[in-house]
Amino acid sequence: MAARGARAAAGDAGHRVLGWHCPDVYADRLRAFRQGLKEAGYVDGQNVEIEYLWAEGHNDRLPDLAAELVRRQVAVIVAAGGTPSTLAAKAATATIPVVFGVAVDPVELGLVASLNRPGGNLTGVTNINVEVGPKRVELLRELLPSATLIAVLVNPTNPIIGEPFVRDLEAAARTLGLKVQVLHASTERDFDTVFATLVQLRADALVTSPDQFLTSRIEQLAQLTLFHRIPAISQLRQFTAAGGLASYGSSETEYYRPVGIYTGRILKGEKPSDLPVLRSSKVELIINLKTARTLGITVPLPLSGRADELIE
Secondary structure (H helix, E strand, O other): OOOOOHHHHHOOOOOEEEEEEEOOOOHHHHHHHHHHHHHOOOOEOOOEEEEEEEOOOOHHHHHHHHHHHHHOOOOEEEEOOHHHHHHHHHHHOOOOOEEEEEOOOOOOOOOOOOOOOOOOOEEEEEOOOOOOHHHHHHHHHHHOOOOOEEEEEEOOOOHHHHHHHHHHHHHHHHHOOOEEEEEEOOOOOHHHHHHHHHHHHOOOEEEEOOOHHHHHOHHHHHHHHHHOOOOEEEOOHHHHHOOOOEEEEEOHHHHHHHHHHHHHHHHOOOOHHHOOOEEOOOEEEEEEHHHHHHOOOOOOHHHHHHOOEEEO
């Protein structure tokens, strides 16, 4: 987010500036953020101004966007585009507060000194979308008990997410007797090759990694999996709603509402160094029963009973 007017750029107490720094954003994510911001006492267009800068899934644009927010002297940068967005914001400023949402260990990555006392100008919320990658393999096994080959789609330009995700997923697959084929996509042009390879390999299913480029094209990916009749699982509800077989991942509301709350608290004068990094551990299982029927998959009753949502 960034300022939308000269009055906001001045950063007076009544109208503060936010910079939303993100490769892409979804309605659910933004709605949750605004809910948290409102709980902290701020409403966009009333007592705070927000301008949104998108990288549209292109991580190489993020440093320039972060630098632009710094030039505009925003009061807070919201790095809502995951790890690449947060790293770009951290590199751009050591003074402007940054509130992040990431799926990695922020201490291990060097974003904060510790979870309880971040110590610098960054704080935020972590989710477990990378950690639950192995669970997605287990869910596919329940849906496809005869499967032997699982493909995983990662963005090779984002190894911070991709490498641990693939490593953990391969370990889980081995315990289930499954083989894993890693496929790469960092541009939309790569999708044709990916799906041609899936068909050629006769892969039984596909897992998408929680990368922001892939996230920014998640509905397109869902439609491609349905068109090519490939059972697939992602971390986002939007994937399942758009025709993907299933999703299992962090609740967008539970994840982004605290980001909004923290942003509001910082606007009121609290320091990021004093706000402990929060952990969002709520996950949701969503299954598209219509897609399952199209693919000839019978969803086991115990699995449908565990689902948070069934899309008919």
